[in-house]
Amino acid sequence: DQQVKQNSPSLSVQEGRISILNCDYTNSMFDYFLWYKKYPAEGPTFLISISSIKDKNEDGRFTVFLNKSAKHLSLHIVPSQPGDSAVYFCAASASGNQFYFGTGTSLTVIP
Amino acid sequence: GAGVSQTPSNKVTEKGKYVELRCDPISGHTALYWYRQSLGQGPEFLIYFQGTGAADDSGLPNDRFFAVRPEGSVSTLKIQRTERGDSAVYLCASSSGTGDGGELFFGEGSRLTVL
Numbered sequence: 285d286q287q288v289k290q291n292s293p294s295l296s297v298q299e300g301r302i303s304i305l306n307c308d309y310t311n312s313m314f315d316y317f318l319w320y321k322k323y324p325a326e327g328p329t330f331l332i333s334i335s336s337i338k339d340k341n342e343d344g345r346f347t348v349f350l351n352k353s354a355k356h357l358s359l360h361i362v363p364s365q366p367g368d369s370a371v372y373f374c375a376a377s378a379s380g381n382q383f384y385f386g387t388g389t390s391l392t393v394i395p
Numbered sequence: 396g397a398g399v400s401q402t403p404s405n406k407v408t409e410k411g412k413y414v415e416l417r418c419d420p421i422s423g424h425t426a427l428y429w430y431r432q433s434l435g436q437g438p439e440f441l442i443y444f445q446g447t448g449a450a451d452d453s454g455l456p457n458d459r460f461f462a463v464r465p466e467g468s469v470s471t472l473k474i475q476r477t478e479r480g481d482s483a484v485y486l487c488a489s490s491s492g493t494g495d496g497g498e499l500f501f502g503e504g505s506r507l508t509v510l
Contacts, residue, residue: 293435318498327504373437373438375499382453382454387435
């Protein structure tokens, strides 16, 4: 039972444009959400997080939006750069213990 | 060390053998997690330690899997009677406390191949 879903396995974007990665979840108890970025042969690295008391969190080129009523979050990267090409995972937890991960979206930024 | 260290980075074993995977978390991190990632999938939760005790082991698939963290630092994931379906990358992560407000720092993983 996949509690966190990333329905787009891949995304291609032109350099300089906006990348939008989407994530849906089913558990209404989730109150903390994170995005991770993963390069081949490396472990995932933390990118940005948001708690359920917020609907937006911004860090440089990265912004995460949370829509609790729709149980949906998205990661916006603008402007996209070739170095952003990686697999992006969203993750969610309830009360900060076990984290549930989505299946990932492979982003390719075309120079 | 500066980051989460996992050994071995690669392990090839035969079906039925016993395997141990080691994780050395970031110094001072009280929380330690084991995840398993199969090809094309996201990390799948296995077990979570807070200090020396397993706070949540609900993700362990069966009793062939066991993990310990005897001194609240290094952890070992143990797999008995390995099966081909156990082949995956086993990821370890640590954090400074509960996940709320503290992200997980992952190691590079141990790739297990069961022949």
